[in-house]
Amino acid sequence: MSAKTDKHPTLATVAEAVGVSRMTVSNAYNRPDQLSPALRERILEAAKQLGYGGPDPVARTLKLGETGSVGVVLDYALTNAFTDPATVQFLHGVAAGCETAARGMSLVPRIHGRDAALVGSALVDGFVVYCVPEDDPRWDAILSRKLPFVRVDFDPDPTLPSVNIDDEGAAREIAEHLVALGHRRFGIVMSQHAPGDTAAEAQARTVYHVEAARLRGWRAALEAGGIEWDPIPVAGAPGKDNEGGVIAGARLLDRADRPTAILALADQLALGVLRAAADRGIEVPRDLSVAGFDDIPEAALSTPKLTTVRQPHDRKGAEAVRLLLAGGPAQSVLLPTELVIRASTAPVPRKESSP
Numbered sequence: 001m002s003a004k005t006d007k008h009p010t011l012a013t014v015a016e017a018v019g020v021s022r023m024t025v026s027n028a029y030n031r032p033d034q035l036s037p038a039l040r041e042r043i044l045e046a047a048k049q050l051g052y053g054g055p056d057p058v059a060r061t062l063k064l065g066e067t068g069s070v071g072v073v074l075d076y077a078l079t080n081a082f083t084d085p086a087t088v089q090f091l092h093g094v095a096a097g098c099e100t101a102a103r104g105m106s107l108v109p110r111i112h113g114r115d116a117a118l119v120g121s122a123l124v125d126g127f128v129v130y131c132v133p134e135d136d137p138r139w140d141a142i143l144s145r146k147l148p149f150v151r152v153d154f155d156p157d158p159t160l161p162s163v164n165i166d167d168e169g170a171a172r173e174i175a176e177h178l179v180a181l182g183h184r185r186f187g188i189v190m191s192q193h194a195p196g197d198t199a200a201e202a203q204a205r206t207v208y209h210v211e212a213a214r215l216r217g218w219r220a221a222l223e224a225g226g227i228e229w230d231p232i233p234v235a236g237a238p239g240k241d242n243e244g245g246v247i248a249g250a251r252l253l254d255r256a257d258r259p260t261a262i263l264a265l266a267d268q269l270a271l272g273v274l275r276a277a278a279d280r281g282i283e284v285p286r287d288l289s290v291a292g293f294d295d296i297p298e299a300a301l302s303t304p305k306l307t308t309v310r311q312p313h314d315r316k317g318a319e320a321v322r323l324l325l326a327g328g329p330a331q332s333v334l335l336p337t338e339l340v341i342r343a344s345t346a347p348v349p350r351k352e353s354s355p
Contacts, residue, residue, distance in 0.1 A: 009052040018046045069104035070094070070321055071124030073142065075132045078109045084240060085296035086266065086313050087130075090152075093317025094128060100318075101325050116141040128152060128320045133207045148327065150320045155209050161323045162332045163316050167210055170309045170337040171217025171263075174291050177307070177339065178261045179225035182348035183289060186222065187233050187252035187259035188215075189269045191240040200230035211265065214293065218263055233259070237269055245272015246279075253280055253288075260288060260348050267292035267299045267308055274302060274344065285346035295340055304343035311337050 015022045020043070027034040028043040035043075047053075072094055074081050081087050091107075098105045108118050108127070119127075119141035126148040132138065134155070142149055151162045178186070188199060190211065203215045219229045235251040237244025245268060252259055253276055264270035270292030274284055282288050284304055292299060295310035312335050319333045 009047075009050040011052070013050055014043065014047045014052050017050060018043055066125050067104075067123045068102075069106045069124045070098055070324060071106045071108050071119075071122045071127045073108045073119065073127050073129045073132060073138065074110060075130065075136075076110055078107060080240075081107065081109065084268065085298065086268075086294045089296070089313035090130065090317045093314035093319075094321055095317070096314065097318040097321025101321065103321075103325070120145070126150075126324045128317070128324060129154075131208065131210060134209075135207065148324055150324045152316055152320050153210050156332065158332070159330055161330045163320045163323065163335065164332070165311050165316075165335050165337050167213035168217040168220075170311070170339070171214035171293070172221045173217075173339050174293070174307070174309055175218045175221030175263060176224075177341065178263070178289060178291060178345060179221055179227070181261075181289065181345060183261035184225075184227055184348070185257065185259045185261070186227065187235065187255075187262045188218065189245060189248040189252065189262060189264040189273055190234055190236050191244070191265055191269070197234060198230060199232040199234055202234045214265060237272070240266055241268050242272045242275070245269035246276045247272070249273035249276030250279075253277060253282060258288075261345075262288065262290050264290065264292045267294040267296045267306060270306055270308070270344075271298060271302055274304075274306070284344055287349055289345040289348075291345055295338075299340075300342070302344075307342045307345040308340050309337050310340050311335070 011022050011025050015025045018025070024035065025043055028040045032040055072091065081091065095105055106122055106124050108122050111118060115138050119138050124147070127142055129142065129149055129151050131153040151160055153164060154162055156162060156164060188202070190202060199215065199219065203212070203219065206212050206215065222232070223229050233252060233255065235248035237248040245264065248269065249262065249272055252262060262273050264273055270290050273290050277284050277288050277290070284290055290306065292306050292308040294313070295308045299306040299308050315335055319335070323331055323333065
């Protein structure tokens with residue numbers, strides 16, 4: 001057998017060298033059960049000697065009409081995806097679902113100026129779309145691919161497959177917990193997308209399902225407790241992480257009418273609020289109650305331990321993959337949540353209680 005040639009080797013090159021058909025060489029890579037072990041070994045050895053690395057995966061995709069990979073469309077950069085604990089858990093669930101179905105996973109992040117192009121060029125069999133605004137221009141690219149997709153954390157639509165939790169109901173439950181403790185003066189910490197300085201402004205302008213639903217839930221609980229909703233102060237963070245929570249928390253805690261209870265959109269933000277309070281000598285929960293949402297692992301390790309809402313991020317990802325690969329009529333999954341009361345919430349300070 002000749003050594004590697006300067007000419008780029010192809011499947012036909014290997015077939016000629018071994019003295020078999022191109023289909024037989026293809027079977028050595030794609031359908032090994034069709035060949036005897038000895039013949040397959042001879043073909044692979046010849047390919048190695050010739051420098052042939054195997055069938056072109058792009059050409060194979062075009063021929064078979066499938067890639068064996070699931071695309072996950074994210075609303076932020078990859079670095080954010082791998083530093084946000086809730087997203088990491090969600091992606092772990094997607095990975096588990098892909099592993100069960102013997103599929104790969106391809107991440108399609110937000111990259112300024114290339115968002116739609118990344119969706120259009122992704123070699124995937126379908127998309128799991130995770131918390132992307134309804135008016136995001138990437139939707140045109142997703143729909144134009146005519147591939148199946150599943151939406152996670154979107155407004156429910158019976159015509160589209162989706163995975164959700166009851167964000168509104170869970171938010172109402174945690175706010176009711178604080179109202180029952182006697183709190184009347186509230187503050188809200190949102191993510192970097194916080195669209196206003198008051199609850200009324202935030203509710204009127206938000207474009208994300210999760211934010212809108214949690215705002216509705218908090219509002220329902222507070223108004224049922226006789227608390228005026230519209231003027232409640234809202235502080236936005238430069239990010240959805242711990243540092244963002246420190247900055248947003250400081251904005252609320254430095255007010256002359258400092259709240260006695262703060263509701264945070266996510267645990268990472270709530271943990272930042274705890275740090276901002278500690279920096280100011282404000283004792284939690286004696287002087288301030290703080291509640292988060294997600295129940296990431298750090299919530300049970302903080303000082304004090306964080307009151308929050310537990311949601312099954314892993315199951316969200318796994319269920320999304322299951323629905324995507326199941327095909328058939330649109331199905332929706334609503335996963336359970338649980339109020340987890342820990343040490344970061346307590347009755348309102350006596351001096352703040354209503355007479």
